[in-house]
Amino acid sequence: MLKSWKTIQPYALVTPQTLVLVLFLVLPILMILLVSFWQFDGIQMIPGFTLDNYKSVFTSDVTLRTYLNTFKYVFLVWFFCLAIAFPVSYFLAFFVEDQKWQIILFLVCTVPFWTSNIIRMISWVPVLGKEGLVNSFLTGLGLIDQPIEWLLFSDFAIVLGMVHLYNFFMIAPIFNSLMRIDRSLITAARDMGASGFQILKEIILPLAAPGIAIGSIFVVTLVMGEFVTVRMMGGGQAASIGKMIQTQIGSLQYPLAAANAVILLLVTLLLVMAILRVVDIRKEL
Amino acid sequence: MAKISRRQVIRTGLAAGAALAATRCARSEAPVGTPNNPATGPQVNTNQTKDVTLRLIGTGVSQINEVRDKAQEDLGFKLDMRALSTEENNQIAITQPKQYDIFDGEYFSLPLVVPSGNLQPIDISRVKDYDKIVPFFTQGKFEGMPVEQSQGTAPYRVQYLTGPDSKEFSSTPTDYATLIPFQYNADTLGYRPDLVGRKIETWGELFNPEFKGKTSILDIPQIGIMDAAMVAESLGLMTFADKGNMTREEIDQITNILKEQKRAGQFRAFWKTFDESVNLMNAGEVVLQSMWSPAVTAVKSKGTECIYAPLKEGYRGWGGGIGLSKNLSGIQLDAAYDYINWMLEGWVGSFLGRQGYYSAAPENAKKYMSQAEWDFWYEGKPASEDMVDPFGKTLEKQGAVRDGGSFKERFGNIVCWNSTMKENVYLVQKWNEFIAS
Numbered sequence: 131m132l133k134s135w136k137t138i139q140p141y142a143l144v145t146p147q148t149l150v151l152v153l154f155l156v157l158p159i160l161m162i163l164l165v166s167f168w169q170f171d172g173i174q175m176i177p178g179f180t181l182d183n184y185k186s187v188f189t190s191d192v193t194l195r196t197y198l199n200t201f202k203y204v205f206l207v208w209f210f211c212l213a214i215a216f217p218v219s220y221f222l223a224f225f226v227e228d229q230k231w232q233i234i235l236f237l238v239c240t241v242p243f244w245t246s247n248i249i250r251m252i253s254w255v256p257v258l259g260k261e262g263l264v265n266s267f268l269t270g271l272g273l274i275d276q277p278i279e280w281l282l283f284s285d286f287a288i289v290l291g292m293v294h295l296y297n298f299f300m301i302a303p304i305f306n307s308l309m310r311i312d313r314s315l316i317t318a319a320r321d322m323g324a325s326g327f328q329i330l331k332e333i334i335l336p337l338a339a340p341g342i343a344i345g346s347i348f349v350v351t352l353v354m355g356e357f358v359t360v361r362m363m364g365g366g367q368a369a370s371i372g373k374m375i376q377t378q379i380g381s382l383q384y385p386l387a388a389a390n391a392v393i394l395l396l397v398t399l400l401l402v403m404a405i406l407r408v409v410d411i412r413k414e415l
Numbered sequence: 416m417a418k419i420s421r422r423q424v425i426r427t428g429l430a431a432g433a434a435l436a437a438t439r440c441a442r443s444e445a446p447v448g449t450p451n452n453p454a455t456g457p458q459v460n461t462n463q464t465k466d467v468t469l470r471l472i473g474t475g476v477s478q479i480n481e482v483r484d485k486a487q488e489d490l491g492f493k494l495d496m497r498a499l500s501t502e503e504n505n506q507i508a509i510t511q512p513k514q515y516d517i518f519d520g521e522y523f524s525l526p527l528v529v530p531s532g533n534l535q536p537i538d539i540s541r542v543k544d545y546d547k548i549v550p551f552f553t554q555g556k557f558e559g560m561p562v563e564q565s566q567g568t569a570p571y572r573v574q575y576l577t578g579p580d581s582k583e584f585s586s587t588p589t590d591y592a593t594l595i596p597f598q599y600n601a602d603t604l605g606y607r608p609d610l611v612g613r614k615i616e617t618w619g620e621l622f623n624p625e626f627k628g629k630t631s632i633l634d635i636p637q638i639g640i641m642d643a644a645m646v647a648e649s650l651g652l653m654t655f656a657d658k659g660n661m662t663r664e665e666i667d668q669i670t671n672i673l674k675e676q677k678r679a680g681q682f683r684a685f686w687k688t689f690d691e692s693v694n695l696m697n698a699g700e701v702v703l704q705s706m707w708s709p710a711v712t713a714v715k716s717k718g719t720e721c722i723y724a725p726l727k728e729g730y731r732g733w734g735g736g737i738g739l740s741k742n743l744s745g746i747q748l749d750a751a752y753d754y755i756n757w758m759l760e761g762w763v764g765s766f767l768g769r770q771g772y773y774s775a776a777p778e779n780a781k782k783y784m785s786q787a788e789w790d791f792w793y794e795g796k797p798a799s800e801d802m803v804d805p806f807g808k809t810l811e812k813q814g815a816v817r818d819g820g821s822f823k824e825r826f827g828n829i830v831c832w833n834s835t836m837k838e839n840v841y842l843v844q845k846w847n848e849f850i851a852s
Contacts, residue, residue, distance in 0.1 A: 170840065192848045199851070252694070261699045279628060282700070283684045365684025366634040367677065369851035377850070380502035381636060381843040382509060382527055 159395070166388035175384055183389035192374075193390075197397070200370045202285075203360070204353045204401075207292045211349050212342065214293070215300035219341075220334075223308035239301050242294060251291055251362040258282040258290075283365030291363040296352050300345035307341030308334070343409035347402050354398045464750040468493040472507055473519025474500065475689065476709070476772070477597060477735065481805060482763060490757055492750050500688065501635065508533060517751055518738040523568040523637055523833040525593055528738075529582055535741040536576045536591035541752045544759040545595075547776040551826070552596045552734070554588060560827030561729060567641065567659025567832035570596060570734045594736030595755050596775035598767045601730035601825040605706035605714070605723050610699060615724045618642075619649035621703060622676055631695055631704035634685035636846035638833050640669065641731050642705040645831065647672050649728050659834040663841055670845040674852045685850075689713075696721060708771045711818075716808050725819035729830035736775070768792050769805050773822060795821030 166183055169176040187193050218239070226232045242250060257263045258281040265277040280286055311334065319329050357372030371394050378387035471478065471494060478498035486494055497515075499507065505524045507514055512533035520528065528534060539545050551557040555571040573593055575585040584593075606615050611626070621630050621642075633639040644658045653668050655661060661669070676682065683701045686692045693713045695701040706723065714721040737758065743751050757763075764780025767773075769788060774780040781789050790796040795817055802811040811817075819825045836842060 186844070190844070190848075192844075192851050196847075196851045255694060255698055255700075259698045259700055279683075361634075361687070365631075365682075366687065366850070367682060367685060369847075374847050374851070377634075377636070377847055378843060379506070381839065382505060383840060383843060386840075 162388045162391050165385055166392050168385045168388075170383055170385045183386050184393075186386065187389055187393060192369075196369045196371055196374055199368070200354060200372075203288060203292065203356070203370065204350055206289045207296060207353050208346060208349050210289065210293045211297050211300040211345070214297055215304055215345060216338075216342070219301050219305035219308050222305055223311075236301075236305065239298050242298065247295070247358060248362075250295070251359060254287065254291060254363065255282065258287060283363070283367060285364070285368065287363040288360055288368055291359045292353060292356060295359060296349050299348035299352065300342075303344040303348070304338055304341040307338045311337045339409045340411045343405050343411050346405050350401050350405070351398055354394065354401070464746050464753065465491045467747050467750040468495055469516045469747070469750055469754060470495045470497070470514070471517045471519055472497045472499055472504055472515040474498065474504055474521075474735065477519050477767075479766075482766060485762060485766075486754065486757060489762075490750070490753055492753075494754070512740060513742065516740050516743055516747065517754065518740060519597060519735060520594070520738065521733060521735045521833065522570045522573055522594065523733070523835050525573040525584075526568065526835040527839075529573070529576070529584070529593060532582050533741055534593065534738045535743065536579055536581060536593070537595060537739055537755070538579075539590050539592050542592075542595060542759070543756045544776050544779060545592075547759070547778055548596060549773075549775060549777065549826075552775065557827055558823070560823070562732070562827050562829040565732065565829050565831055566655075566657050567732075567834035569659075569732070569832045570594075570599075570736075594738045595759065596734055596736040597758060597763075598772040598774065599732065599734030600708045600772055601732050601819070601829050602705070602707055603724055603726055603730050603819070604703060605696065605711045605721055606703040607696065607699070607720060608722050609720050610702040615703060615722070616727055617649050618645040618726050618728050621646045621705070622650060622681060624679075624681075626681075626703050628680050628683050629700075629702045630682055631684050631686055631692070631701045632682065633692075633705055634687045634850070636843050637835055637839070638731075638733075639685075639705075640666075640842060640846070641831050641834060643669055643673055645728060645731060658831050660836050661838060661842070663838055666838060666842055666845050670849045673849045677849065677852060693717075712771055712804075712810050716804075716810060723818040725825070725828075729828040730819075730825060732826070732829035732832045734832075766805050769803070771810075771817075773826065777822065791815075791817060793822045795819075795824060 165175065167179050167181070169178050169180050169182070222232055222235055226235060255262065259265070260277040260279065260282075262282070264281060265274075268274045269277065315333055316329055319333055324332065355372045356370055357376045360368055360370040360373050361376075371390065375387045375390050375394070378384075378390065469492065473496070475498040478496040480496075483494045483496050501521065501524070504518075504520050505527055508518050508520060508524070508528045509531045512531070518528070518534060545553070549557070551562060552570045552574060555563060555569070557563055572586070573584050575587070575589045576591040576593060577583045577585045577589060579591055581591065585591075604615060604618065604621060610629075620626070621632070632642050640661075641658065644655060644661075647653050647669055648655065648658070652672055653665070655665055684691075684695060686695060686704075689707060689710055692704065692706055692710045695704065696706070696710075696714045697717050697719050708723060711721050711723040737755060739748070739751050759776050759779060761774075761776070761779035761782045764774025764776060765783035765788075768777075768780050768784055769792070771792065773793075777793060781793075784792070787799045788802065791798045791802055791811070798811050798813050798815050801809050801813050802815070804810050
């Protein structure tokens with residue numbers, strides 16, 4: 131009796147999570163997959179099986195251009211997130227001695243999340259706009275005569291907005307893996323005469339790799355599906371896959387939107403797999 | 416890292432779960448008067464509709480607390496309003512029919528919503544003031560003004576259904592209506608006179624290189640395309656057989672024109688919601704753009720000058736109305752008809768009128784408006800006193816004149832309406848191309 135309970139126990143433990151995932155993740159995705167093969171006559175969906183939705187996605191050059199544009203955002207946001215997150219985590223992990231201060235400063239990194247996404251993005255307008263803070267400051271100093279227009283409603287603004295939003299998703303895992311590095315390794319390396327740069331290259335970076343990989347997965351998947359920031363910061367003039375799907379849903383073209391969503395999911399999974407091929411994150415877990 | 420033990424987390428989680436469960440249980444109590452929860456004393460039902468709650472969905476224009484409170488007070492039953500964007504509103508109307516009793520939507524949504532069969536035709540004989548509705552909605556007539564020839568999804572084209580269970584529009588009046596008009600307006604371009612420096616009199620100005628990087632249009636395909644068509648026609652860039660029902664070739668041509676303009680940097684941004692258009696204008700990001708009337712009012716009320724330009728080509732019209740869910744029956748349906756009749760009775764019309772919208776039955780609204788208000792909003796006369804909106808904000812100072820003039824001049828000169836075309840799917844595809852270009 132006791133033994134059979136022991137064998138059941140792990141299954142009982144995973145049941146709730148499995149149910150939640152099946153109900154709220156697997157089933158909806160299957161629904162999307164199903165709908166992506168349905169027909170749409172301009173007014174309503176007709177259950178059936180057609181490849182027309184996929185055909186129209188793959189034959190349109192807009193799809194390719196929109197994907198390229200989305201990849202551009204993914205790369206830029208990932209690059210800048212990493213460029214900011216690594217030094218920040220490094221500072222937190224190695225320069226802040228007191229654990230209390232580490233936690234406080236780490237929490238400070240979450241400040242951008244204390245207000246809603248939309249409010250954060252709307253607040254950029256008075257900062258970056260033609261009559262905004264930055265422009266009036268620069269004109270006030272006499273550095274420019276005309277307001278700089280590319281500060282807002284541009285690719286620059288989109289990348290800025292997303293880096294601001296998603297940086298924390300990079301900081302947290304990198305900080306976590308840096309904290310796990312055995313300090314005696316660094317002491318040993320120093321004793322053996324390694325320079326600061328050598329320590330960084332030979333010890334810290336390899337050991338931080340899983341954290342970087344997890345952070346990259348977060349950032350890449352988030353940016354791939356992004357549409358709110360793209361619309362608000364891009365002034366509606368820039369395209370991303372998420373925004374394209376949103377426009378299609380807004381016009382009730384669910385099957386086409388579903389087909390796009392399925393493709394987006396596959397492309398994103400490919401990207402995640404590529405990251406996992408490069409770094410073995412199981413070391414982290 | 417933070418020392419929160421697992422036990423603590425579990426305990427908090429359990430407590431939260433228990434609290435949720437408790438509130439759920441409390442809410443699932445049966446309504447008073449049903450067998451599971453008998454009323455405490457003898458009860459005489461004189462007004463059966465008083466236990467009814469009607470759920471409304473609609474755009475922010477009409478889902479206003481003041482309207483709800485007044486309706487509840489006058490009618491005795493409860494209203495539950497949800498303010499949604501135009502797109503969400505359509506989506507719920509079509510895909511979640513059980514979520515609403517009354518649909519408050521735009522006429523151009525009807526070619527999408529009606530085929531879903533989620534609305535029941537309105538029995539016109541039960542609508543008391545139907546004959547007082549502006550005849551353009553009911554018969555397509557308006558004193559012989561240009562609006563009678565307007566293109567697009569004009570309300571009267573989708574006003575009637577062929578029968579009591581029909582999903583087909585009737586081109587001639589029948590006894591069954593799709594929507595009872597609620598509010599509508601004539602849209603045009605808005606501009607900042609302080610930054611433009613001269614009068615704007617034609618749609619063509621939107622593509623004028625003088626305003627490069629300072630203009631904006633709507634990023635809703637069915638509306639944005641109509642604005643673009645007005646501009647292209649005005650500049651003689653192209654002509655349409657029927658703007659409200661473009662052919663694929665016409666859609667190709669107009670999106671190519673839009674793409675060219677975008678590449679040349681004509682647009683500063685595209686907007687999708689009311690607030691965005693207000694912010695763009697108020698922050699000076701944009702000096703000339705396609706706008707909605709209350710958005711212009713909102714810009715003005717922030718102390719920024721803004722003109723809602725009457726243009727020589729005419730206006731783009733839009734209209735919204737109230738439809739009934741097919742789920743309504745019995746006393747709930749009675750209550751819904753009560754609401755429709757209340758809405759036409761005039762109080763709502765005056766409430767909307769003070770914000771610059773037009774009411775379906777203006778003569779009823781007039782009863783609730785002061786002479787000064789009526790003269791300003793409907794007659795196009797100079798304000799004999801300050802114009803104050805229903806929320807207490809002063810919109811216009813004494814002596815001001817409404818841009819575009821009287822109701823007849825503005826409404827009568829609508830030349831096209833927001834449209835759902837036969838080629839709607841193709842339009843959305845090309846629109847996405849334009850955005851991605």
